[in-house]
Amino acid sequence: MREWLDRVATAYFERILGNLDEIFLFIGVDTTIYYANPAYSRLIGVPREKVIGRKLRDIEPQARIIEVLETEQPVFHDYSYVASAGMDVIGNMFPVWIDGAKVGAVAIFRPISLSIAASDRKRTVDDPEDGFCRELVGKSRVFRNVLGVAHKVAKTDATVLLRGETGVGKEVLARAIHRASPFRAGPFVAVNMASVPETLLESELFGYEAGAFTGASRTGKPGLFEQADGGTLFLDEIGDVGPLLQAKLLRVLQEKHIRRLGGTRSVPVQVRLIAATNRNLEEMVEHGQFRTDLYYRISVIPIYIPALRERDEDILLLAETFKSRLEGKYGAMKTFSPRVLERFLRYSWPGNVRELEACVEYMFLMADGVLLDVQHLPPALVDPGPNRTAEPERAPWPGSATTEEPQASSGWASLRRRIEEMEREALAQALRESRTKTEAMRKVGLSRKGFYAKLKKYGLS
Numbered sequence: 001m002r003e004w005l006d007r008v009a010t011a012y013f014e015r016i017l018g019n020l021d022e023i024f025l026f027i028g029v030d031t032t033i034y035y036a037n038p039a040y041s042r043l044i045g046v047p048r049e050k051v052i053g054r055k056l057r058d059i060e061p062q063a064r065i066i067e068v069l070e071t072e073q074p075v076f077h078d079y080s081y082v083a084s085a086g087m088d089v090i091g092n093m094f095p096v097w098i099d100g101a102k103v104g105a106v107a108i109f110r111p112i113s114l115s116i117a118a119s120d121r122k123r124t125v126d127d128p129e130d131g132f133c134r135e136l137v138g139k140s141r142v143f144r145n146v147l148g149v150a151h152k153v154a155k156t157d158a159t160v161l162l163r164g165e166t167g168v169g170k171e172v173l174a175r176a177i178h179r180a181s182p183f184r185a186g187p188f189v190a191v192n193m194a195s196v197p198e199t200l201l202e203s204e205l206f207g208y209e210a211g212a213f214t215g216a217s218r219t220g221k222p223g224l225f226e227q228a229d230g231g232t233l234f235l236d237e238i239g240d241v242g243p244l245l246q247a248k249l250l251r252v253l254q255e256k257h258i259r260r261l262g263g264t265r266s267v268p269v270q271v272r273l274i275a276a277t278n279r280n281l282e283e284m285v286e287h288g289q290f291r292t293d294l295y296y297r298i299s300v301i302p303i304y305i306p307a308l309r310e311r312d313e314d315i316l317l318l319a320e321t322f323k324s325r326l327e328g329k330y331g332a333m334k335t336f337s338p339r340v341l342e343r344f345l346r347y348s349w350p351g352n353v354r355e356l357e358a359c360v361e362y363m364f365l366m367a368d369g370v371l372l373d374v375q376h377l378p379p380a381l382v383d384p385g386p387n388r389t390a391e392p393e394r395a396p397w398p399g400s401a402t403t404e405e406p407q408a409s410s411g412w413a414s415l416r417r418r419i420e421e422m423e424r425e426a427l428a429q430a431l432r433e434s435r436t437k438t439e440a441m442r443k444v445g446l447s448r449k450g451f452y453a454k455l456k457k458y459g460l461s
């Protein structure tokens with residue numbers, strides 16, 4: 001087997017994988033490194049000849065690929081820290097089977113942008129929350145603390161109140177709590193209290209009996225409390241609920257029974273409640289807009305998720321993660337320019353993680369080449385202002401869940417002009433600083449077709 005693997009490695013891998021930008025690693029079942037491509041030497045900084053033939057277990061015992069080899073579970077867009085190289089990496093790893101026999105595992109990964117790797121590396125493979133919510137990305141101390149508390153309360157049946165601005169991840173965290181809770185076998189039912197009119201909300205939550213009101217179905221309908229029985233009910237935007245419904249919610253929480261509209265029967269419900277709000281409930285209580293007793297009922301365990309601008313380390317890691325997901329989706333690799341990463345850090349992200357996710361997707365689709373640069377940024381980030389403190393009144397990213405209106409179309413037109421000016425200048429500069437057009441094309445990261453089309457468009461050819 002060993003000889004065969006050696007032969008395969010030299011004959012095929014080198015030819016196919018020699019030019020790959022990512023690191024490609026192939027290990028055998030005993031973790032012997034059979035192949036590492038030239039990107040390994042380049043990006044890890046250790047000549048690959050020094051590691052080929054050695055056991056990865058001896059070099060990097062905590063390597064994620066060893067876990068993959070042992071558990072036989074592939075991982076995608078997985079984030080981990082390579083202690084021997086002192087760098088954070090992201091990549092895909094999967095076991096390799098030939099004719100029904102496990103022959104090893106493959107890892108295709110790359111270091112996360114240097115600026116990210118240089119930041120906080122507190123996240124280790126020993127983190128207790130690692131398995132808790134893999135899809136919740138973040139390594140800042142504040143975010144890891146949030147996960148720590150959520151992980152603890154998940155195991156109980158306590159009511160949790162998630163606080164934080166729009167788009168910080170309240171719903172994803174609610175889902176993670178559900179999955180790690182004793183209610184995980186039951187359903188997760190989410191309702192946004194702000195998006196349903198109060199009159200409808202009551203029948204949505206508690207259901208109704210046949211003929212309860214004009215237009216009610218003849219068979220009646222179970223409400224969301226009943227639908228979530230045995231599981232978790234996520235009440236998003238609970239601060240938007242009016243006084244009547246607040247009173248009814250309080251009763252259900254106290255009695256653990258619901259009564260359908262138009263019904264007399266009391267139905268027991270076993271539901272774990274998670275509520276969320278981005279409003280200041282304490283102030284609402286003070287002004288008599290929110291019931292004090294309900295407030296105390298739902299805020300048994302309050303968890304505050306900080307805004308994205310309060311956790312710099314997460315901004316870049318999240319950006320890299322979203323990009324990597326898109327790379328998987330579209331089958332194209334792209335890289336953020338350092339200027340873009342800098343812009344990400346300066347921006348205030350009023351729409352938080354949701355806005356960042358939309359921004360990365362926008363850039364990914366706008367860029368023809370591999371480089372995601374400032375000219376691909378969405379309008380809100382084109383001119384992020386001098387610093388964050390001066391930013392809140394800026395127009396938000398269109399489509400972000402804020403209450404402000406998107407920019408007027410004339411604003412879009414002038415932005416487009418500015419983007420084009422920047423694009424022209426970037427191309428002209430690349431041409432000035434290159435000996436050949438091919439060199440300039442590489443610098444700006446465009447495809448040949450895209451590059452020549454743009455030269456023509458800006459009269460630079």
Ligand SMILES: Nc1ncnc2c1ncn2[C@@H]1O[C@H](COP(=O)(O)OP(=O)(O)OP(=O)(O)O)[C@@H](O)[C@H]1O
Nearest residue numbers: 135136137138166167168169170171172353354401
């Ligand atoms: N830590 C995170 N890691 C990965 N994705 C995240 C994270 N936090 C949020 N997201 C993503 O950001 C988007 C918004 O998250 P979510 O809907 O949970 O926010 P929210 O706080 O509930 O927003 P709202 O208050 O507007 O309802 C989702 O697509 C979610 O997957």
